[in-house]
Amino acid sequence: MTSRLAxxxxxxxxxxxxxxxxxxxxxxxxxxxxxxxxxxxSMWLLGITGLISFGQAGFMFIGAMTTTLxxxxxxxxxxxxxxxxxxxxxxxxxxxxxxxLRVKGVYFFLVTLAFGEVVRGVFAYFQDPFGGWYGIRDxxxxxxAKLFDTLxxxxxYYLGLVLTLITCLxxxxxxxxxxxxxxxxxREGDLLASSVGVNVPGFKLxxxxxxxxxxxxxxxxxxHYFAYIxxxxxxxxxxxxxxxxxxxxxxxxxxxxxxxxxxxxxxxELFRVTGKYQMLIFGLILVGSMLTMPDGIMGAVQRWxxxxxxxx
Amino acid sequence: MTxxxxxxxxxxxLVMGLIYMLIALGVTLIFxxxxxxxxxxxxxxxxxxxxxxxxxAEWGINFWLxxxxxMLVSAFTGILCQKFLFRPLRYDILNCFIIGIxxxxxxRSGSWALFGPEPRAIPALVPGVMRIGGAFVSQQRxxxxxxxxxxxxxxxxxxxxxxxxxxxxxxxxxxxxALLMGINIENVYxxxxxxxxxxxxxxxALLGMLFGVDPEMGAEPLLKSFIIVQIGGMGSIxxxxxxxxxxxMSDSITETTLGGELAFIIDFAILMLILxxxxxxxxxxxV
Amino acid sequence: MALLEVQGLTKRFGGLxxxxxxxxxxxxxxxxxxxxPNGAGKTTLFNVISGALKPSxxxxxxxxxxxxxxxxxxxxxxxxxxxxxxxxxxxxxTVLRNVxxxxxxxxxxxxxxxxxxxxxxxxxxxxxxxxxxxxxxxxGISARAHELAATLPHGYKRILQVAVxxxxxxxxxxxDEPVAGMNHEDVDRMMDLVRDLREKRGITVVLVEHNMQAxxxxxxxxxxxxFGRKIAExxxxxxxxxxxxxxxxxxxxxxxxxxxxxxxxSHDASNVDSHDAA
Numbered sequence: 076m077t078s079r080l081a082x083x084x085x086x087x088x089x090x091x092x093x094x095x096x097x098x099x100x101x102x103x104x105x106x107x108x109x110x111x112x113x114x115x116x117s118m119w120l121l122g123i124t125g126l127i128s129f130g131q132a133g134f135m136f137i138g139a140m141t142t143t144l145x146x147x148x149x150x151x152x153x154x155x156x157x158x159x160x161x162x163x164x165x166x167x168x169x170x171x172x173x174x175x176l177r178v179k180g181v182y183f184f185l186v187t188l189a190f191g192e193v194v195r196g197v198f199a200y201f202q203d204p205f206g207g208w209y210g211i212r213d214x215x216x217x218x219x220a221k222l223f224d225t226l227x228x229x230x231x232y233y234l235g236l237v238l239t240l241i242t243c244l245x246x247x248x249x250x251x252x253x254x255x256x257x258x259x260x261x262r263e264g265d266l267l268a269s270s271v272g273v274n275v276p277g278f279k280l281x282x283x284x285x286x287x288x289x290x291x292x293x294x295x296x297x298x299h300y301f302a303y304i305x306x307x308x309x310x311x312x313x314x315x316x317x318x319x320x321x322x323x324x325x326x327x328x329x330x331x332x333x334x335x336x337x338x339x340x341x342x343x344e345l346f347r348v349t350g351k352y353q354m355l356i357f358g359l360i361l362v363g364s365m366l367t368m369p370d371g372i373m374g375a376v377q378r379w380x381x382x383x384x385x386x387x
Numbered sequence: 388m389t390x391x392x393x394x395x396x397x398x399x400x401l402v403m404g405l406i407y408m409l410i411a412l413g414v415t416l417i418f419x420x421x422x423x424x425x426x427x428x429x430x431x432x433x434x435x436x437x438x439x440x441x442x443x444a445e446w447g448i449n450f451w452l453x454x455x456x457x458m459l460v461s462a463f464t465g466i467l468c469q470k471f472l473f474r475p476l477r478y479d480i481l482n483c484f485i486i487g488i489x490x491x492x493x494x495r496s497g498s499w500a501l502f503g504p505e506p507r508a509i510p511a512l513v514p515g516v517m518r519i520g521g522a523f524v525s526q527q528r529x530x531x532x533x534x535x536x537x538x539x540x541x542x543x544x545x546x547x548x549x550x551x552x553x554x555x556x557x558x559x560x561x562x563x564x565a566l567l568m569g570i571n572i573e574n575v576y577x578x579x580x581x582x583x584x585x586x587x588x589x590x591x592a593l594l595g596m597l598f599g600v601d602p603e604m605g606a607e608p609l610l611k612s613f614i615i616v617q618i619g620g621m622g623s624i625x626x627x628x629x630x631x632x633x634x635x636m637s638d639s640i641t642e643t644t645l646g647g648e649l650a651f652i653i654d655f656a657i658l659m660l661i662l663x664x665x666x667x668x669x670x671x672x673x674v
Numbered sequence: 675m676a677l678l679e680v681q682g683l684t685k686r687f688g689g690l691x692x693x694x695x696x697x698x699x700x701x702x703x704x705x706x707x708x709x710x711p712n713g714a715g716k717t718t719l720f721n722v723i724s725g726a727l728k729p730s731x732x733x734x735x736x737x738x739x740x741x742x743x744x745x746x747x748x749x750x751x752x753x754x755x756x757x758x759x760x761x762x763x764x765x766x767x768t769v770l771r772n773v774x775x776x777x778x779x780x781x782x783x784x785x786x787x788x789x790x791x792x793x794x795x796x797x798x799x800x801x802x803x804x805x806x807x808x809x810x811x812x813x814g815i816s817a818r819a820h821e822l823a824a825t826l827p828h829g830y831k832r833i834l835q836v837a838v839x840x841x842x843x844x845x846x847x848x849x850d851e852p853v854a855g856m857n858h859e860d861v862d863r864m865m866d867l868v869r870d871l872r873e874k875r876g877i878t879v880v881l882v883e884h885n886m887q888a889x890x891x892x893x894x895x896x897x898x899x900x901f902g903r904k905i906a907e908x909x910x911x912x913x914x915x916x917x918x919x920x921x922x923x924x925x926x927x928x929x930x931x932x933x934x935x936x937x938x939x940s941h942d943a944s945n946v947d948s949h950d951a952a
Binding site for chain 3: 245248249252253254256257259260263264266267268269270271272273274275
């Protein structure tokens with residue numbers, strides 16, 4: 076019951092506290108946290124099966140590009156094109172998943188890595204309609220234009236918060252439900268799972284598609300928030316950052332990716348490091364946490380709690 | 388397409404393929420023996436290119452002295468990774484892959500901070516152009532190709548006939564049996580990193596002479612290496628040689644006909660096709 | 675009509691013929707033993723029948739329907755379930771949850787089931803947990819139902835493996851060396867369990883086993899395989915007297931005490947690795 080109360084308090088804080096924040100920079104950071112949490116949580120679902128995709132930025136790019144083209148060229152309203160970004164990423168992930176899931180372990184990492192780079196390569200190569208290396212600017216904000224004014228981040232924050240909560244709710248329920256139990260069983264022993272009737276490739280593919288879908292959704296939101304997308308944004312480095320969120324937060328619990336994404340979005344901002352040097356920090360944090368906290372922050376917290384219970 | 392153009396494409400492809408092969412050999416060697424995908428390999432290429440640049444271009448040390456020093460730097464960095472990154476994780480394949488990415492990013496951004504963004508070049512060792520058939524080729528490229536071939540042959544002889552080479556092959560085939568035979572596996576791992584690091588250093592020097600030196604220069608050869616090693620089959624020397632030449636050739640053709648930016652996409656398509664037919668690559672292992 | 679019918683089954687790995695033109699048929703309610711020296715091809719035969727490998731030639735029929743080349747997870751739905759030689763479990767799950775995986779699939783749970791935490795979902799979860807508990811009780815390890823599978827002693831792990839396989843409600847159970855590495859007492863328990871599978875659940879059982887005493891005690895008929903070929907078949911009495919069978923075992927076991935089928939009467943042969951049970 077206390078955990079329910081804590082959750083309610085957290086949600087209330089997430090909804091109300093930003094009303095008192097007038098600093099647009101802080102709100103911007105909070106929107107970034109939303110994006111990173113969406114990406115981390117959705118990849119965590121795939122991670123349950125023991126797989127890691129290094130192509131999540133590619134799916135995010137596909138989502139962003141889809142909604143951008145629909146709104147800019149097709150003049151669709153934002154609210155209609157938003158889900159289409161996610162759907163497009165999900166659709167692309169089906170053949171990509173079928174092919175890349177034929178290979179295992181590290182080979183899967185490398186194939187997804189290559190996939191992400193190819194998405195960038197294709198969008199960068201074709202100036203028309205993808206904008207080439209310069210990307211696409213002036214992507215319209217969501218309707219109504221009066222509310223979503225690029226100078227005022229608050230409405231964007233609420234939109235991002237809602238999308239993040241939807242992502243978290245779906246992934247959390249899926250991980251606790253029957254579907255998630257099967258995914259865990261695949262990680263525990265895929266041969267045994269298939270011997271009692273689990274369609275292992277099918278479930279892996281399903282998790283892959285769900286992860287791509289939400290990456291596409293995050294990409295859609297990204298495009299309209301920043302009003303600008305380019306191949307320089309959705310890089311392999313970003314895919315790795317998502318992995319770092321999960322590794323640092325901890326793979327074994329749902330809170331892990333969320334904690335990791337929040338902490339690691341804040342740290343570079345606190346130290347005001349950007350661009351190339353951000354990857355220096357990330358690289359060091361990744362190496363350090365793998366060597367010192369194999370189960371991430373959440374694992375360390377759980378061990379600390381267990382020790383406290385035992386000693387009291 | 389004229390015969391001259393075809394020859395030109397062929398020679399370019401051969402030279403690039405040989406460099407990729409040289410770098411990918413280091414990746415495949417470590418994978419074959421330790422089952423570790425060394426993501427830091429590209430940074431070894433980059434660091435040694437910088438080492439050669441500073442030693443030879445800035446401080447005026449003879450190239451043939453600078454190169455072995457760079458090989459030492461690279462081998463030493465490799466051993467550091469082995470001792471402080473991969474061994475603590477007990478060579479677990481997935482964790483080593485991830486930590487390697489972290490280390491690689493840290494080294495790369497660290498190099499940006501240290502060396503700055505301005506482009507540098509290692510002066511070509513053999514300037515000038517020569518004519519092969521109807522095609523003009525810079526002598527530097529001919530030299531590059533020759534070095535790669537010599538090193539690949541040397542690696543083969545090393546593995547085949549020397550004691551440490553034989554120990555490496557023994558560990559590759561059956562680590563437990565090798566242990567029982569009294570082979571010190573940790574020592575073998577160190578040897579592997581030394582050899583692989585040395586190959587990366589030569590690759591870095593050659594690339595630096597052809598295309599210049601910058602902190603990002605390790606990224607592309609590393610990705611190419613992964614594609615090559617996967618096509619050839621992880622851990623297979625023969626597969627790496629064949630796939631390296633194949634990718635070099637295909638890149639050269641793509642660059643001339645469709646433009647350089649598509650080369651990577653074509654590589655990926657080839658990789659996908661091969662993995663559909665043979666999920667373990669041409670000569671691969673089970674992982 | 676036979677429940678399982680294997681006709682002319684052959685499996686090649688490159689140049690090696692692991693299973694060579696084997697035919698056999700198992701009647702409903704039968705307990706069939708599959709014996710043969712190490713490397714005779716028994717496990718490969720299991721792998722092909724259970725759909726883990728595709729045969730090079732031959733046909734497999736189950737309950738009158740052709741199941742040749744049907745993948746393992748799909749075969750489970752038709753009632754053919756197997757266990758593995760080495761303790762394959764979900765080590766990080768509790769005993770109950772180990773059983774639940776197969777049960778759920780059999781109960782037809784879809785991708786989306788349980789996404790909404792409704793009363794119906796909870797009721798169904800409880801119902802399935804009851805059924806899993808019933809299976810755990812049936813195999814006799816209910817006292818440890820909430821422990822992690824990884825922490826069980828060896829004998830319990832092997833029994834849990836059978837319980838996991840019962841989740842999908844099999845009609846034919848393929849057991850790969852169920853008593854390997856067990857001590858004497860655990861072997862008896864396992865054999866009682868195998869009999870119970872037939873008597874109380876009507877499950878037909880095919881088992882590969884090296885412990886001859888166990889095989890002879892529990893099986894109705896025995897098929898002996900050597901070099902991938904069937905060399906004998908019949909009741910335990912007939913097979914144990916069969917000269918080709920005796921020769922097959924003499925040819926592989928270096929036993930100088932003159933025992934015609936060395937492994938058959940000795941308990942210790944199967945007890946070698948029972949020390950790691952705890």
